[in-house]
Amino acid sequence: MNITEVARRAGVSRSTVSYALSGNRPVSDTTRARIQSVIDELGYRPNASARALANGRTRSLGLVFPPASSHYTDMQLEFIGSVAEAAAAAEHDVLLSASGDGDRALSRLVEERRVDGVIMMEIRLHDERVDYLLDAGFPFVTIGRIADPERTRWVDLDHSALTAACVRQLAGLGHRTIAFVNRSERLVRAGYESAHRGLDGFECAAQEHGVVTRAYRCDDDAAAGEALIERILAEQPRTTAIVTVNEAALGGLYRGLAKAGLSVPRDFSITGIAASRWAEAVTPQLTAADVPAHRMGLLAVDLLLELIENPDSPPRHVLLDQPVSLRASAGAAPAR
Amino acid sequence: MNITEVARRAGVSRSTVSYALSGNRPVSDTTRARIQSVIDELGYRPNASARALANGRTRSLGLVFPPASSHYTDMQLEFIGSVAEAAAAAEHDVLLSASGDGDRALSRLVEERRVDGVIMMEIRLHDERVDYLLDAGFPFVTIGRIADPERTRWVDLDHSALTAACVRQLAGLGHRTIAFVNRSERLVRAGYESAHRGLDGFECAAQEHGVVTRAYRCDDDAAAGEALIERILAEQPRTTAIVTVNEAALGGLYRGLAKAGLSVPRDFSITGIAASRWAEAVTPQLTAADVPAHRMGLLAVDLLLELIENPDSPPRHVLLDQPVSLRASAGAAPAR
């Protein structure tokens, strides 16, 4: 059941079938109807590889995400889902590529022309994958932005604005010593964008409000969070609040506080940036800026498709702000 | 930089280049070396679409997962990641397809020959997608098994054995009234396999141990879990323990118990099946069978690749058991 068979049964040439399907040239109504009835009868569907070969468009998008060695976060899952959904709505597929530094997987996608464009997650301030794609002239959109963001297309959450908002809120509640719980050592070292900008926003706002701060890095799991609380309280006992961007450690942070005999939010406040799922799972629920992963996925696909359609269009990007959802984990600083 | 260009520069025919690359026919060492040096110089990579068209193998696998309307679980994320990883190791790509009941997306993958085979998640006991693929004679592996599992290939966690183990453990601790927290109404209604087999295992074991039970369904979020606890305690006040297969509601269940003034595990025990990430995030940590999502992903890819290589091989499947990780949420039944 290929196009030749359809043409034969409809008594027309292969090109006429093609034109009837694509609409790229006029086909008479009667011919079109005859072709359509053959197609319906046979259940014909054009072969994707052949079509891609002929017109140079695969109609799939690459989604490059970090390999399993690093822990996944809920934000990533939601993001992947929304990208798949948005792509499907535009009749595109999504090709997953778990590609780390060894960018074999990425170059496979690009150089073998498996996809028309790429969405990249877990961007670093200086990211060789971005340089590679720019060099190759291959269409791409990043989630997160590199240090010099003007030449590229991206969707990003304004992490520094959000952590700053958290500090501002805590300062307003009277907190004077606040700790920052960042992502893992490995990610920070690698130059992971959101970790750095989140920290920047935190420190700037803290300085502005005359708050004493200390920043910590924390592995992406509950055990690390629990251990970190102990360390924070030992190193800076006057700490009365935390701003966290590490949602995977959240449950551990809460447990650590409980173990230390601190009740949230009476004795200790905690805020940050997290997927709403995690923010709502902990008790008391976390006052935090929710990561709009779903919206970011849709936007990334939009931007990429636009770029693929029109390769010469100027760089575009979207910087998302996000209100802090007031839940129950931040309160007035305890009297001391 | 296509194969013609490589052939021209190496002074050989296109077929010789092809044979040098594939090894499907002998090529002299000197010729091979000449070709290789041209390839290195040009950075040539064969075009994936052309290759797929010529030899009928796309070297990609489809991964069909539920659409975003239903909530994603951590198990799914880990699974997706490990599938991508295993596929990459075998030089295959993974094509995501968020396909619900309207199986447009699935038939696109299959009929347009975008993939060589399909892995399907969220299997139902009676699943029309399975019937469709069987009819089409298309290679596939399911995560979870249909009611009549002998004809198909699958990887499944033995949910009934696991929930039974949870009941057995709780019964041994003296609990006499135990509630079961299942997945959402929608999923159960749809015939979602793990929900049904989990419930079966729970009820059989309960009967065996003379335990009073009641089964509830719960939406996949914290708020639903919190509300459910209230309902359970109202409808069956003698309940002293819960078995849950709903990891997304877990945080809410804990919160509900705390709100009711019940301390875990002193006043109330809770066990179940959950991704270890969630089990470890709650306080006290959940005694539960961990979902081996990573292993399941690898196995699914193995099974599928084997089937693609050898389409006539007999159905194979893997039923995974999993020990219950003893953490801190289950204890002796309170004296009454």
Next chain:
DNA sequence: GCTCCTGTTCGAACCGGTTCGACTTCATGA
């Protein structure tokens, strides 16, 4: 010296689509 075999290479056909140029037909306007 001649045949046969093996190793190596080439040309052509093919996979299943898309697209370009050219050829009919037929209606329109001068």
Next chain:
DNA sequence: TCATGAAGTCGAACCGGTTCGAACAGGAGC
């Protein structure tokens, strides 16, 4: 009446690989 053009269709070339059959060379065996 005849040029003009638009609508509709066809054949051929092309996208970039793979694979089959045949050709050719050189060495072994007779």
